[in-house]
Amino acid sequence: MGFFKKLKTGLSKTKENLFGRINKVVKGFSKVDEDLMEELEEILISADVGVVTTMEIMDELRDHIKTKKIKDPEKVPVELMEILKGLLTEKKYIDKPEQEKPNVILITGVNGAGKTTSIGKISRLMTERGKKVMIAAGDTFRAAAIEQLEIWAKRAKADFIHQREGSDPAAVIYDAIMAAKARNADYLICDTAGRLHNKKNLMMEMNKIFRVIMKELPDSRVETLLVIDATTGQNAVNQAEEFSRSIGVDGIILTKLDGTAKGGIIFSIYKQLNIPVKYIGVGEQIDDLEDFDEEMFVNALFESE
């Protein structure tokens, strides 16, 4: 069981684990020295924080130790966690104000990141709040992508708009916009085909979809969300950068946090690109989606398996 799943089953146990790990880290350290720093560095590296970002964070930690005159090794991991939490809360995701209906959520990401599943989960979140949700099958490329999404739409009790496999995704989205307007939907959630961010024509296609939405719904709130698999390493930064260039990513959905991957790559994304995480995915069921909680996320980095 991964950390977030555990969270659901009992916070107390998590706390134990958390401080268990910290105690393990500082155990054997009677003073604040380079060995301790190295140990902490290793925790960050093994969480995919990345070398450069880790070194920046460690430098900051060293500064804090100096200025706050920290002598107790046990205080050091706590200080590190404060730095990390600060980094995330400072750039927290803020919902844009709602405007004219429909609110649009455009979902993107590389192949297999968890886009379609996340759409199912988000739709359910909205329909549970009594909203009228419409889902658009913008992935017209992958085999059975439309069928997969349709099942999620049913589960979430959302309307479903699709065309045939192989049709132009921008045209599908255009149709869906018209339908959403006609049926007065509160939300239009658009799936797109998984694509690697270094493929020029596919990124142009993505941009075209985005432009159709902006043109047809200039007075609507349009959120662009990038789905990133928490298992991803340093390449996630490239993903965020390229998708941002194409459609201006507002927020991230960090999926598969129910495994052992920590998703530490988001620190680099926050630092370099200022793109915050909005949701996290913690399983394959429809309610396995949660708002991103900075505090919990940082705690999880220090939790042992």
Next chain:
Amino acid sequence: MAVFEGLSTKLQDIVKKLKGKARVTEKDLKEVMRDIRMALLEADVNYKVVKEFTNTVTERALGSDVLESLTPGQQVIKIVNEEMTSLLGGTVSKLTYSPKPPTVYMLVGLQGAGKTTACGKLSNLLRKDGKKPLMVACDIYRPAAIKQLQVVGKQLDIPVYAEEDNKNAVNIANNAIKYAQKGGFDTVLVDTAGRLHVNEELMQELQDIKSKVKPMEVLLVVDAMTGQDAVNVAQSFSEEVGIDGVILTKLDGDTRGGAALTVKSVTGKPIKFASVGEKLNDIEPFYPDRMASRILGMGDVLSLIEKAQESFDEQKALELEKKIRAKGFDLNDFLDQMEEMKKMGPLDQLLGMIPGMNAKALQGLSVDEKKLDRIKAIIRSMTMKERSNPNIIDASRKKRIASGSGTGVQDVNRLLKDFEQINKMMKMMNQKGKKGFKGMKNMQFPF
């Protein structure tokens, strides 16, 4: 691309760092290993694997004569590359067939790794190899997963075995084998549901399928973009299910793919295929040497080093150094040097292989091979005496040399001036002591 350039520059810096050194110390080596460690971490190789790796390389570097070498930077990188290539498997590893068909393959891995697509690609490959494959849809969990494999099957015109209403994957797999035996299929590919390595129930399901269908090979499908967690994934699948090979997917992206090294070193099993696109023929054998260069981000720095080494005989270089110490550098040596350069191939192409040297920068810098030939012609038109003692070249000699080489007196003058400058540089270096010949590799040639 930013990452790419950064890493290339790092490696180039390593070469530079060690290049001008008369003696490379253990401390230098340590520093270099630190850079390599960073490069590997940045490429997503697991930090524990990195540690082991740099230790191995350090040991080998200390044990060999790298430190005595004329080109320690290049030597270290060569060792890094060799070690990495061999760690990645050395050579291409092929799929094995059972002597008793049907040969069964099982594809396993995390969610979203690319199993279903890989299943289609592999079947396609097998068919090209004259086999008659059957694909089996055992992902009974993900919505429309069965349908996905069926669509892939239809696209390829390869049969798919599925039982839409059966909720028992072990059972489906077992029935599929019987079906294959009856239907004369000689290869069976079982596509399983993506699962987390920490999901005990689903890991058990894989064990059950495996013991039922007795696959020739269990292939772990790994996303090339995977980060540090690859170590846990590989370990769990390897220990709990047992794997025989790996398929690395999404290599058409711009990830460095350090997970390849992690997975190989954790499981000890060969990476057999690289999946490089969304089309059903986008699959290739896995080449360890190419992957090593990719992880290191070296561009073609290795082929450059190799070329340089092939054509640059260290022994000869040592002789030259001795000679220079004793008598100084003459035009014969200059000519030799130019021959060495020439052997490495067209200069602009050579420069293009240096990482960090981008195409734009090269545009303004066209290396004039004709000019090089002209210089050679001029030197060849000199007598041996003139070559070893250029001071004797007076106006009439210049005229003779110019007409002999089909050039002008100005050209001869320019060459002599350039040579004089180089000679000065050489002397300066000699005075600085042992720097000697190593420094000469930094020398600017007058073209």
